Amino acid sequence: MATETAATTQLRLASPNGIITRTVLKSPLRDALPSEIPIIDISPIFSPSLSERQAVAQQVRAAARNMGFFYIKNHGIPEDVTQDAYEACLAFFRQDMETKMRATYENARWDNGYRAPDTQRLNPYEGIDVRESFSYLYDPRYDPTVGEDGIKDIPEEVKQHLHNEDYPWEQTSNFPRLKETMVRHIGECLKLARALTRCFALSLGLEEGMFDEKVRYPDASYGLNYYPPITQKATTTVLQDHDDGGDGERVSIGSHTDFQLFTILWQDSHGGLQVLNKQGQWLRARPVDGTLVVNLGDCMQRITNDAYVSTVHRARNYSGSERVSIPFFWGFGLHETCSVVVVAEGEERKYEDVKCDDWVRRRIEGMLELGKLEESVEES
Incomplete structure (x- = not known):
């Protein structure tokens, strides 16, 4: 699988530029330092003061150029909204398999619904992910800025890229609280994501509303991840403290970068999120009470001409308890164009314009290519 030397291992990844490798240090896992993954208030x-908004933008800029990961506190999402979504999530996944499979994404029109255990391989080189999940793509009916009344005003060129459907809710009608809590949480995530988008624009020295129109009808998705504890070798000190990913151990979710502008992640108290720094060392991004994690995606790296960083990350749940995470993925509408917006003095523009729909397709094709390569290696 992975090619090893005495001190390193090679990690294969899908990327916007095809399959790449990263050299990973076989050194002990450690907690990320505040200088690496800072907590930003x-x-x-949300202040009416531009100078106060710019002050936060400068902190975001520093984090985006360094690790591309940071925690946010005082983010405006009510605690009870998140707690309700978390409790409903656990209750859903604790149901019997037959009940959950009624909402399988395989019967959906779009990529909405439930994924069973042992069906996902985000990084095929690291095996099958030890997780279940439930996902729901952006639906303008649940967007506070659109709603049912605004559907009629959506342009046709936008509608062809929207993937709203009622299938997941129809198939979980035995448990209506799932829809109730998810829709409420999605609405809060949409409001926060738009505010952060304006913050990122300021961080780049751009007009604050530079991206407003591009995220009017965003490419967004909401997910529930359920991670059973990994028991295979989980009690060994070698695995926990010298985690290199090259010895056949199981992963909760494989090593990857995200596709879009950024991801907003809520994680429970059990931990498991790991981030690969520029030096090739895995760092623990431990849960911090009252915060959300924000990490940048490949599209953000592209439009900033590589000034901002899309960082490799993964999850491994060795806590001994079930773990839940709730990611919200955020990007420009699929009908929009992804263009480089800033170029540093003395640099050249590295990337051509690309339609956002084509960009996402390219990233999905890269993951499929990685899977095919892994299959060919296993067969040879």
Whole structure:
């Protein structure tokens, strides 16, 4: 699988530029330092004061150029909204398999619904992910800025890229609280994501509303991840403290980068999120009470001409308990164009314009290519 030397291993990844490898240090896992993944109080982004909003933007800029990961506190999502979504999530996944499979994404028109255990391989080189999940793509009916009344005003060129459907809710009608809590949480995530988008624009020295139109009808998705504890070798010190990913151990979710602008992640108290720094060392991004994790995606790296960083990450749940995470993926509408918006003095523009729909397709094709390569290696 992975090619090893005495001190390193090679990790294969899908990327916007095809399959790449990263050299990973076989050194002990450690907690990320505040200088690596800082905690940023973002409450001033809701302030009427431009200078206060700019002050937060400068902190975001520093984090985006360094690791591309940071925690946010005072983010505006009510605690009870998140707690309700978390409790409903656990209750859903604790149901019997037959009940959950009624909502399988395989019967959906779009990529909405439930994924069973042992069916996902985000990075095929690391095996099958030890997780179940439930996902729901952006639906303008649940967007506070659109709603049922605004559907009629959506342009036709936008509608062809929207993937709303009622299938997941129809198939979980035995448990209506799932829809109730998810829709409420989605609405809060949409409001926060738009505020953060304006913050990122300021961080780049752009007009604050530069991206407003591009995220009017975003490419967004909401997910529930359920990670049973990994028991295979999980009690060994070698695995926990010298985690290199090259010895056949199981992963909760494989090593990857995200596709879009950024991801907003809520994680429970059990931990498991790991981030690969520029030096090739895995760092623990431990849960911090009252915060959300924000990480940048490949599209953000592209439009900033590589000034901002899309960082490799994964999850491994060795806590001994079930773990839940709730990611919200955020990007420009699929009908929009992804263009480089800033170029540093003395640099050249590295990337051509690309339609956002084509960009996502390219990233999905890259993951499929990685899977095919792994299959060919296994067969040879």
